[in-house]
Amino acid sequence: MSAELASSLLFNLWNxxxxxxxxxxxxxxxxxSVEEDGLQQQQGRSESLWMVYLSTFVAVCGxxxxxxxxxxxxxTQDAIREDLSxxxxxxxxxxxxxxxxxxxxAITSGSLADLLGRKGVMRLSSAxxxxxxxxxxxxxxxVALDIGRLATGYGMGVFSYVVPVFISEIAPKNLRGALATxxxxxxxxxxxxxxxxxxxxxWRAIALTGLVPCGILLIGLFFIPESxxxxxxxxxxKEFEVAxxxxxxxxxxxxxxxxxxxxxxETLDRLPKIGVGLMVxxxxxxxxxxxxxxxxxxxxxxxxxSVGTITYAILQVVVTLLITQVIDRxxxxxxxxxxGSGLVLACLITGLSFYLxxxxxxxxxxxxxxxxxxxxxxxxxxAGMGAVPWVIMSEIFPINIKGAAGGLATLVNWFGAWxxxxxxxxLMSWSSYGTFLVYAGINALAIVFVIMVVPExxxxxxxxxxxxxxx
Numbered sequence: 113m114s115a116e117l118a119s120s121l122l123f124n125l126w127n128x129x130x131x132x133x134x135x136x137x138x139x140x141x142x143x144x145s146v147e148e149d150g151l152q153q154q155q156g157r158s159e160s161l162w163m164v165y166l167s168t169f170v171a172v173c174g175x176x177x178x179x180x181x182x183x184x185x186x187x188t189q190d191a192i193r194e195d196l197s198x199x200x201x202x203x204x205x206x207x208x209x210x211x212x213x214x215x216x217x218a219i220t221s222g223s224l225a226d227l228l229g230r231k232g233v234m235r236l237s238s239a240x241x242x243x244x245x246x247x248x249x250x251x252x253x254x255v256a257l258d259i260g261r262l263a264t265g266y267g268m269g270v271f272s273y274v275v276p277v278f279i280s281e282i283a284p285k286n287l288r289g290a291l292a293t294x295x296x297x298x299x300x301x302x303x304x305x306x307x308x309x310x311x312x313x314x315w316r317a318i319a320l321t322g323l324v325p326c327g328i329l330l331i332g333l334f335f336i337p338e339s340x341x342x343x344x345x346x347x348x349x350k351e352f353e354v355a356x357x358x359x360x361x362x363x364x365x366x367x368x369x370x371x372x373x374x375x376x377x378e379t380l381d382r383l384p385k386i387g388v389g390l391m392v393x394x395x396x397x398x399x400x401x402x403x404x405x406x407x408x409x410x411x412x413x414x415x416x417x418s419v420g421t422i423t424y425a426i427l428q429v430v431v432t433l434l435i436t437q438v439i440d441r442x443x444x445x446x447x448x449x450x451x452g453s454g455l456v457l458a459c460l461i462t463g464l465s466f467y468l469x470x471x472x473x474x475x476x477x478x479x480x481x482x483x484x485x486x487x488x489x490x491x492x493x494x495a496g497m498g499a500v501p502w503v504i505m506s507e508i509f510p511i512n513i514k515g516a517a518g519g520l521a522t523l524v525n526w527f528g529a530w531x532x533x534x535x536x537x538x539l540m541s542w543s544s545y546g547t548f549l550v551y552a553g554i555n556a557l558a559i560v561f562v563i564m565v566v567p568e569x570x571x572x573x574x575x576x577x578x579x580x581x582x583x
Contacts, residue, residue, distance in 0.1 A: 179302020187310020
C-alpha cells in the first residue's frame with residue numbers, strides 16, 4: 113500500500129512540475145519579444161530625432177549669422193575708424209544702421225516666410241548676409257561699409273523671425289522649448305566668437321568668417337524638409353504628410369498629429385498680442401546698448417575692455433546653454449521672472465557704480481561694481497529675457513496669421529534695438545548712472561507684464577496653446 117501511495121505522489125508531482133517548466137521556458141520568449149518591440153521603438157525615435165536635430169542645426173546657422181552681425185561692431189571699432197579715417201558720427205551710423213536693415217527685414221519677414229516658405233526665406237536671408245559681408249570686406253569708405261552693414265541687418269532681421277518659427281513648427285512638443293532656445297544659444301555664440309576673434313584678427317578677416325555659416329546654411333537646406341505646418345497652410349496636403357512623416361520617423365503614426373494640425377489651421381483666427389509686449393520688454397531693457405558699446409562701458413568704469421568683453425562673451429554662452437536644459441522643466445514664465453529680477457538688480461548695481469564714480473566716492477570699488485553689474489546683466493538676460501520671448505512668440509501666434517503677427521513683433525523688436533543702440537551714447541552723456549536707472553525701471557515694468565499677461569506654454573502642442581488662448 114505504501115509503495116502505491118508513493119508512486120501516486122511522484123506521478124502527481126511530475127504532472128504539477130511539467131506546466132511550470134513550460135511556463136519558465138515560455139517566459140524568455142515573451143521577454144525577448146517585448147525587448148525587440150522596445151528596441152524597434154527606440155530606433156524609430158532615434159531616426160525621427162536625427163532629422164529634427166539636423167533640421168534645427170541647419171536653421172540655427174542663421175542664428176549664428178545673426179550673432180556674428182550683432183557682435184561685429186564692438187571689437188572692430190578702433191581698427192575700422194583708424195584704417196578708413198571715420199569720424200565718431202560715421203562709425204555710429206555704421207553700428208546702428210544694422211538695426212535699420214533689421215527693421216526692414218522684420219517688416220518683410222512674415223510675408224516672405226508665408227510666400228516663399230520657411231526654407232525659401234532662409235535662403236534669401238543667407239544671400240543678403242553673404243553679400244553684406246563681402247561688401248564690408250572690400251569697403252574703402254563709409255558708404256560701402258554702410259551698404260554692407262544694411263544688407264547684413266536685413267538678413268538678420270529676417271533670421272530673427274523665421275528661425276524660431278521654423279524650429280517650433282518642426283519640433284515635437286517635449287523638445288520644442290529646448291530646441292527653440294538653441295536659436296539664442298547660437299546668437300550668443302556668434303556674438304561671443306566675434307568678440308574673441310576680434311582680439312587677434314583684422315576687421316576684414318572677421319567679415320570673411322561670417323561667410324562660413326551662410327554657406328553651411330545654404331547647403332544644409334537641401335537635406336531637410338519644409339515646415340509641415342506651412343505646407344498644410346498652403347494646401348499642399350501630400351507634401352505636408354511626407355514632411356511630417358520624415359520628421360517623426362517612417363514608422364511613426366502621425367494621423368492624430370496631422371488631424372490636429374489641420375483642424376488648428378481651419379479654426380483659429382485670433383491674433384495674440386503677447387509676443388509684441390515681450391519684444392518691447394526684451395529690447396527696451398537696454399540689451400543692445402550694453403552689447404554694442406560694451407568696451408566703452410568697461411573703459412568708462414576703469415576696467416580692462418578686453419578682459420571684460422571676453423568674460424562677457426563666455427558667460428552669455430554658458431548661461432544660455434544651461435537654459436536649454438531647464439526651459440522645458442522650469443517653464444517659460446518662471447525663467448522670465450527670474451531673468452527680469454536679475455536685470456533690475458544688475459542695472460541698479462551698475463548705476464550705483466557710475467554714481468559713485470561721478471561723485472568720486474569709494475573709487476576703489478567702482479570697477480568691481482561695474483563689472484559685477486554688467487556680468488549679472490548679461491547672465492540674467494541670457495537666463496530668460498534673451499531666449500524665452502522668441503520661444504513664446506513662435507508658440508502663441510496661430511498659423512493663419514503667423515506671418516503678419518510675427519513680422520509685427522519682430523519689427524517692434526528691431527525698432528527697440530535701433531532706439532536703444534542709437535540713444536545709448538546720448539543717455540550715457542546725459543547721465544551714466546541715470547541711464548541704468550531708466551533701464552531698471554523698464555525691466556521692473558516687464559516683470560509686471562509677465563506676471564499679468566504672459567501664459568505658460570511648456571508641455572503643450574502649438575494647437576493646445578492656441579486652444580487655451582482662444583478659450
